[in-house]
Structures are given as structure tokens and as C-alpha cells.
Amino acid sequence: xxxxxxxxxxxxxxxxxxxxxxxxxxxxxxxxxxxxxxxxxxxxxxxxxxxxxxxxxxxxxxxxxxxxxxxxxxxxxxxxxxxxxxxxxxxxxxxxxxxxxxxxxxxxxxxxxxxxxxxxxxxxxxxxxxxxxxxxxxxxxxxxxxxxxxxxxxxxxxxxxxxxxxxxxxxxxxxxxxxxxxxxxxxxxxxxxxxxxxxxxxxxxxxxxxxxxxxxxxxxxxxxxxxxxxxxxxxxxxxxxxxxxxxxxxxxxxx
Numbered sequence: 001x002x003x004x005x006x007x008x009x010x011x012x013x014x015x016x017x018x019x020x021x022x023x024x025x026x027x028x029x030x031x032x033x034x035x036x037x038x039x040x041x042x043x044x045x046x047x048x049x050x051x052x053x054x055x056x057x058x059x060x061x062x063x064x065x066x067x068x069x070x071x072x073x074x075x076x077x078x079x080x081x082x083x084x085x086x087x088x089x090x091x092x093x094x095x096x097x098x099x100x101x102x103x104x105x106x107x108x109x110x111x112x113x114x115x116x117x118x119x120x121x122x123x124x125x126x127x128x129x130x131x132x133x134x135x136x137x138x139x140x141x142x143x144x145x146x147x148x149x150x151x152x153x154x155x156x157x158x159x160x161x162x163x164x165x166x167x168x169x170x171x172x173x174x175x176x177x178x179x180x181x182x183x184x185x186x187x188x189x190x191x192x193x194x195x196x197x198x199x200x201x202x203x204x205x206x207x208x209x210x211x212x213x214x215x216x217x218x219x220x221x222x223x224x225x226x227x228x229x230x231x232x233x234x235x236x237x238x239x240x241x242x243x244x245x246x247x248x249x250x251x252x253x254x255x
Contacts, residue, residue: 025052026227028234031068032079034059034174035105035147035191036217040079040238042246047237053230061173063144069093075222076231079238081146082218089220098221098232100239101255103247104214107147108192109204112180117204118187123158123211129187130155130164137185140170147191150213158211177201191215196251203251216255 032040037059044055060068062081069078069088078085078094082101088094109120109129118129130136139148148170155161169185171178180188181200188201195203206212219238225231244254 026230027054028076028227028231029056030077031065031075032059033062035193036079038250039246043237047234061143061145076225076227079217079219082216085218085220093223094220095223099218102217102219102238103252104216104255105191105193105252106206106212106214108195108206110180110188110195110201111204113200113202120204123208126208127158127160133186135167135169135185136164137169137176137179137188140172143172146215151189192251
């Protein structure tokens with residue numbers, strides 16, 4: 001009889017706990033750069049299961065997100081460049097002390113799945129691969145994407161901009177891999193995290209170390225967050241023990 005009473009008590013307490021969690025459940029909005037989105041999305045189920053909160057994830061390039069934030073769009077958590085986060089702390093849009101660097105990622109080269117891999121083992125080999133390619137895809141620098149801005153400057157630095165830019169296929173947002181698997185770009189250049197795991201393309205490898213460029217991502221809490229407590233809890237997940245394995249699978253490294 002006592003055993004049954006304890007079972008009944010346990011069931012009632014469990015139901016009360018579930019109802020309390022549901023009553024306290026919050027919905028938080030996370031704005032993230034496209035390259036870091038897959039990491040955020042991978043960590044959401046763990047957070048939602050543990051807290052009962054719901055996470056809505058939206059993404060864009062660094063430039064696009066800055067325009068949205070500057071335009072007054074509301075959010076709870078923002079993943080951007082460290083400088084961008086620092087600027088918003090100074091501007092009063094991000095809570096001072098809530099910021100943390102999350103990860104960094106380098107730039108890589110891709111081809112369509114099954115296509116021959118070009119030699120990019122040295123700077124000269126990389127230059128020749130771009131010059132020989134019928135078309136080269138990368139993010140449109142005008143969209144504010146960090147990899148596109150870097151690639152555009154790199155072509156100038158390597159002295160091949162005049163030869164490559166006329167055959168460039170520019171992606172205004174999303175994945176350069178879409179251009180490659182559609183056959184619009186013979187070679188694609190994008191951050192490794194935007195290549196790894198994308199169907200229909202193969203990562204040739206990272207850029208040679210002499211011309212490699214790393215983008216670092218940081219996070220911050222909005223000063224206007226409607227669900228500040230839940231948002232702080234999610235930021236803890238983004239910097240927690242589950243992150244290294246997720247970063248590795250996404251082609252990223254710890255910051």
C-alpha cells in the first residue's frame with residue numbers, strides 16, 4: 001500500500017513539474033551568421049529538452065544581420081563577429097559582460113561530388129586552379145558575407161582578379177555549394193563549415209596556410225531581450241561541454 005502511495009505521489013509530482021515547466025516555458029529568438037547556424041541548430045534540441053523553452057533560429061550574413069539589428073529588429077541572442085558584438089555593447093544593444101567568443105573557421109575549396117579535385121596544395125597551385133576553372137563561385141562581397149569579402153580581396157592580392165572576376169558566380173546569401181552542385185560554378189570557395197555536410201559537393205581542402213583566413217564568431221545577449229533568463233541559459237549551452245564535438249563535425253575549431 002505504501003509502495004502504491006509513493007508511486008502515486010511520484011506521478012503527481014512529475015505532472016506538477018511538467019506543468020510548472022510548461023508555465024515557465026519561454027520562446028527565445030536567436031539571430032546567427034549563416035556559417036554558425038548549423039552549430040546553433042545542433043544544440044537546440046538539448047536545450048529545449050532540458051528547459052522546456054523553445055528556440056527560434058534565424059540567420060543571415062554579418063552585413064545582413066547588422067542591417068536588421070540597426071533597423072530595430074528584436075532578438076534575444078545574437079551571434080556575430082567579435083567586433084560586431086563589441087560595437088553593439090558600446091551602442092547599448094548588447095549587455096556588457098554577456099559576450100563570449102564561440103568558434104573560428106577557415107576558408108575551403110569545393111567541387112561537385114565526383115568531379116576531379118584540383119591541386120590547391122600551394123598558393124601557386126591554388127592560383128592555377130582558379131585560372132583553369134571555367135567558373136568560380138563565392139559569396140557576393142556586396143552582401144556583407146565575410147568569406148566573399150575576403151575572397152574578393154584575395155584575388156586582388158594574388159594578382160588574378162581581372163582573370164577570375166569575369167567568370168565569378170556570386171551567391172548573395174546561403175551556400176556557395178548550391179552553385180557548385182547545380183553546375184553553375186566549377187570551383188566553390190566558402191568557409192569550411194558551409195561545405196562540410198552539404199550534399200552534392202566535396203571539400204577539396206582548406207586554403208594554403210599562407211593565405212588562410214579565419215573568421216571568429218561571438219555571442220551576446222540583447223539589452224532588450226524579452227526572455228533574458230532563458231537567453232542567458234542558451235548562451236551557456238553555446239559555450240558548454242557539448243560544443244567541441246559539434247564544432248568538429250561542422251568543420252570549425254574552438255575560438
